[in-house]
Amino acid sequence: xxxxxxxxxxxxxxxxxxxxxxxxxxxxxxxxxxxxxxxxxxxxxxxxxxxxxxxxxxxxxxxxxxxxxxxxxxxxxxxxxxxxxxxxxxxxxxxxxxxxxxxxxxxxxxxxxxxxxxxxxxxxxxxxxxxxxxxxxxxxxxxxxxxxxxxxxxxxxxxxxxxxxxxxxxxxxxxxxxxxxxxxxxxxxxxxxxxxxxxxxxxxxxxxxxxxxxxxxxxxxxxxxxxxxxxxxxxxxxxxxxxxxxxxxxxxxxxxxxxxxxxxxxxxxxxxxxxxxxxxxxxxxxxxxxxxxxxxxxxxxxxxxxxxxxxxxxxxxxxxxxx
Amino acid sequence: xxxxxxxxxxxxxxxxxxxxxxxxxxxxxxxxxxxxxxxxxxxxxxxxxxxxxxxxxxxxxxxxxxxxxxxxxxxxxxxxxxxxxxxxxxxxxxxxxxxxxxxxxxxxxxxxxxxxxxxxxxxxxxxxxxxxxxxxxxxxxxxxxxxxxxxxxxxxxxxxxxxxxxxxxxxxxxxxxxxxxxxxxxxxxxxxxxxxxxxxxxxxxxxxxxxxxxxxxxxxxxxxxxxxxxxxxxxxxxxxxxxxxxxxxxxxxxxxxxxxxxxxxxxxxxxxxxxxxxxxxxxxxxxxxxxxxxxxxxxxxxxxxxxxxxxxxxxxxxx
Numbered sequence: 001x002x003x004x005x006x007x008x009x010x011x012x013x014x015x016x017x018x019x020x021x022x023x024x025x026x027x028x029x030x031x032x033x034x035x036x037x038x039x040x041x042x043x044x045x046x047x048x049x050x051x052x053x054x055x056x057x058x059x060x061x062x063x064x065x066x067x068x069x070x071x072x073x074x075x076x077x078x079x080x081x082x083x084x085x086x087x088x089x090x091x092x093x094x095x096x097x098x099x100x101x102x103x104x105x106x107x108x109x110x111x112x113x114x115x116x117x118x119x120x121x122x123x124x125x126x127x128x129x130x131x132x133x134x135x136x137x138x139x140x141x142x143x144x145x146x147x148x149x150x151x152x153x154x155x156x157x158x159x160x161x162x163x164x165x166x167x168x169x170x171x172x173x174x175x176x177x178x179x180x181x182x183x184x185x186x187x188x189x190x191x192x193x194x195x196x197x198x199x200x201x202x203x204x205x206x207x208x209x210x211x212x213x214x215x216x217x218x219x220x221x222x223x224x225x226x227x228x229x230x231x232x233x234x235x236x237x238x239x240x241x242x243x244x245x246x247x248x249x250x251x252x253x254x255x256x257x258x259x260x261x262x263x264x265x266x267x268x269x270x271x272x273x274x275x276x277x278x279x280x281x282x283x284x285x286x287x288x289x290x291x292x293x294x295x296x297x298x299x300x301x302x303x304x305x306x307x308x309x310x311x312x313x314x315x316x317x318x319x320x321x322x323x
Numbered sequence: 324x325x326x327x328x329x330x331x332x333x334x335x336x337x338x339x340x341x342x343x344x345x346x347x348x349x350x351x352x353x354x355x356x357x358x359x360x361x362x363x364x365x366x367x368x369x370x371x372x373x374x375x376x377x378x379x380x381x382x383x384x385x386x387x388x389x390x391x392x393x394x395x396x397x398x399x400x401x402x403x404x405x406x407x408x409x410x411x412x413x414x415x416x417x418x419x420x421x422x423x424x425x426x427x428x429x430x431x432x433x434x435x436x437x438x439x440x441x442x443x444x445x446x447x448x449x450x451x452x453x454x455x456x457x458x459x460x461x462x463x464x465x466x467x468x469x470x471x472x473x474x475x476x477x478x479x480x481x482x483x484x485x486x487x488x489x490x491x492x493x494x495x496x497x498x499x500x501x502x503x504x505x506x507x508x509x510x511x512x513x514x515x516x517x518x519x520x521x522x523x524x525x526x527x528x529x530x531x532x533x534x535x536x537x538x539x540x541x542x543x544x545x546x547x548x549x550x551x552x553x554x555x556x557x558x559x560x561x562x563x564x565x566x567x568x569x570x571x572x573x574x575x576x577x578x579x580x581x582x583x584x585x586x587x588x589x590x591x592x593x594x595x596x597x598x599x600x601x602x603x604x605x606x607x608x609x610x611x612x613x614x615x616x617x618x619x620x621x622x623x624x625x626x627x628x629x630x631x632x633x634x635x636x637x638x639x640x641x642x
Contacts, residue, residue: 037509138594152597182371183536184593187578191590209510212539212580216587235584253514254582255543257564262521264543266514270479 001069002027003203004049004171009063011048013056018274019044021063021301022229023309024222028170029201031194033218033235035208035250039271040224042207046175049205050090051080068170086116089164093176095156098163099148105159106132106144112166131162135192154185161192172196175207190217211251215239223247226272226282229301233308243308243315245289281313289314327498327530328360328383333392335378339601350600352378354554356392357627362497365524365531367545367563369538369575373600375554376534380502383532384416385409396498414444414494421503423487427475433461433486434471440493460489464519481512488519492527500532505540517544539579550575553600553608561633568634568641571609607639615640 002025009022019041026032034042047053049065051072065072067088072080084090092098100108109131110124119127125144132140135158148156157177164172174193178186194217197204206218214221215235222232223244231244242248249267269286272278278285284294291314299311333356338349353375360366360383368376381387383394385401394401396416404412420426427436434457441448441456448456458468464485475483484504491499501520505513517540524531535541541548541563548560550572558569567573577591593612598604607625610616619639629635 037511136592182597183538183578184371184574187580187590188593190580191592210580211510211582215582215584216580239582239584250511251582253510255539256582257542259543261543262518264514264521265518266516267511268515270481270512271509 003068004205005064005066006045006049007064007066009045009048009065010061011044011053011058012061013053013058016274017061018227019048020227022224022227023063023301024229024232026171026203026205026220028203029197030220031197031204031206031218033206033208033214033221034224035211035214035221036224037209037250037271039226039273041227042209042224043175044227045224046090046173046205046207049173050084050088051075051077082116085112085169086167087169088171088173089167089169091157091160091164091172091174091177093179095153095160095180096148098160099156101148104145104147105151105156106146109144109159109162109166112163116167128162128166131165132158135162135165136188137162152185153181154189157181157185157189158192161189161196165196169202171203171205173205173207176209177206178213179209193217211254223250226277227274228282229309229311230283231308231310231312237306237308241317243304243310243317244283244312245287245314245316246283248316249286249288281311289316325362326359327362327397328532329393329395330356330358330360330383331393331395332357333379333382333394334390335375335382335387336390348601351554351603352600353382356556358549358556358559360498360530360532361547362530363528364546365533365544367533367535367541367548368551369535369541369548370551371536371575371597373553373597374551376536376551377502379551380418380500380532380534384413384418384500386418410444415496416498416500417491417494417496418500418502419484419487419491419504421506423480423483424475426487427483427490429475431475432471433457433473433475433478436475436486437461437471437490437493440490444494446494456493460493463492463523464489479512480508481515484508484512484516485519488516488523492523495527496529498530498532500534502534503536506536513540520544537579538575539581553598553603555608555637556627556635557609557637559627559629559633559635565634566642568636569609569638570613570615570640570642572636573642574612607637 005025007023009019010017011019034045036042053059060073106128109128113119113124113127129140129144137143137158178189196202208214218235221235221238223230225246230246242251253266255264267286280295280297281299284290293313299313301309301311303309334351335353336349337352338347340347370376382389437457437460438453457471461468461470466485505516533545545563548563549556550558552571558572567576598608598611606621606623610620625637625639627635627637
């Protein structure tokens with residue numbers, strides 16, 4: 001059984017449905033990438049699993065979220081609180097949303113272990129510095145006493161990761177953890193997260209818009225478009241043989257070594273807003289392969305023989321049957 | 324092939340105070356940049372935050388007053404020009420900003436925004452002429468004529484950036500400085516905008532200075548790449564596929580995540596972080612993070628040396 005199993009999840013925020021029938025799972029020791037453009041529902045997926053939808057006025061309308069045998073959608077808040085930050089940790093894009101600006105960073109890491117693992121102050125400090133050292137934070141014992149504003153963006157994000165690790169979680173959900181950082185620092189942080197997953201047998205859900213990050217780190221990928229799953233598969237299969245036209249187009253948006261000048265085209269149009277989702281397949285107005293049923297009939301999520309899932313009337317590799 | 328813009332020893336010093344009564348501190352945002360920007364080509368400037376790339380962009384157009392050095396635009400010394408003469412010359416050089424939202428007045432319709440450059444230049448257009456101008460500019464950037472009556476908040480990020488480009492093209496310039504024009508856009512829209520810039524460059528024979536933090540994008544889009552680190556040029560690649568000689572360029576290249584899971588790379592560990600520009604070490608600014616640094620690197624700053632092929636690097640121990 002998977003560590004986290006999300007089935008047919010739909011959510012409701014003030015009468016709109018920004019996530020519609022999302023299913024995915026992640027196992028121990030596995031990195032699952034959830035990828036899509038802004039407005040695809042990536043962050044809402046994270047908030048749903050963390051039980052934080054009420055904070056933005058949302059609720060789970062349908063579906064189940066099972067974590068290590070416990071059903072989260074019906075879990076009362078006090079019980080959820082024992083899980084959140086303890087067994088499921090959350091890393092956000094901007095480290096300052098997780099850090100208290102007027103509290104020394106070391107104390108903030110201590111807090112997690114003291115609250116969840118009931119360590120005393122001394123033991124928590126020793127443990128925090130140990131974790132900071134593992135995260136390759138130089139002079140950890142000194143930085144332990146610093147305030148967030150004294151640290152660079154990359155260091156702050158390392159502190160947030162240290163807080164996430166402090167309670168020894170089983171699952172980390174990282175929502176664009178490196179988007180706000182410089183490229184060289186981004187590479188270092190991603191490298192660190194991958195190493196943690198491999199060493200500690202954690203499960204990691206990496207939410208990103210960057211197909212490059214996905215290709216370099218993830219085991220499996222879920223591609224979201226406008227609140228629905230377009231395609232999901234093992235990372236090699238997604239890149240070698242993308243079946244959904246959106247996946248293929250998204251991969252082609254990033255120039256590679258062998259991209260011929262002038263061949264970068266992007267995807268016409270833009271992701272629709274929740275209030276203006278098109279009928280049928282939500283990608284059809286931007287899709288080069290669209291045909292008669294696409295604007296009227298929502299494509300079902302198929303599970304073809306070769307593995308993975310795909311929701312498309314005319315997947316790549318089928319030929320342009322409708323033209 | 325001639326150079327449209329040449330920079331000689333360009334520098335910009337900023338001062339700041341720690342607190343209201345604190346001591347003034349100075350930093351060189353850009354130091355001693357000497358660079359030729361060839362006509363009809365795309366010159367890319369790449370680097371991380373604080374490397375001085377956006378300051379350089381503003382210095383080139385004299386939107387910021389340089390503290391040192393010379394800027395020649397088509398053989399005219401920009402620093403010697405009076406404000407009115409400079410303004411007239413500005414028709415020929417324009418800038419596209421990262422955030423098109425803050426570059427356009429929210430109360431302006433798109434037609435107003437596109438006609439503003441003509442007003443500033445004191446060019447009078449008749450009503451029919453103005454309408455035709457707006458329509459042709461919108462068409463040039465792939466937007467429909469009905470867009471003329473829209474306001475910025477009604478547009479998507481990609482559409483706003485198209486307006487930003489159309490506005491920069493309104494006065495038919497020769498030279499565009501593009502300061503991270505796609506950094507705040509989704510990848511699918513980024514690719515659209517790059518493709519539009521490629522098309523316009525080919526059609527209009529424009530010269531671009533393209534500022535970016537994304538080496539992958541710069542390698543795709545540019546004819547020549549300038550790598551900056553903490554205010555200085557550390558390497559100039561005469562051809563985008565040239566192998567890096569500076570360890571920093573190699574680091575940037577390796578930090579670029581290739582969208583191909585069959586080409587997974589080991590990430591070389593970097594010690595340390597980008598130094599503060601207020602407190603630069605005496606030697607090479609990259610020495611603290613460089614795996615090859617030795618005592619010489621920490622003491623003596625390496626000069627930028629150009630080989631006969633036009634490949635320049637500033638490193639004591641080039642790769």
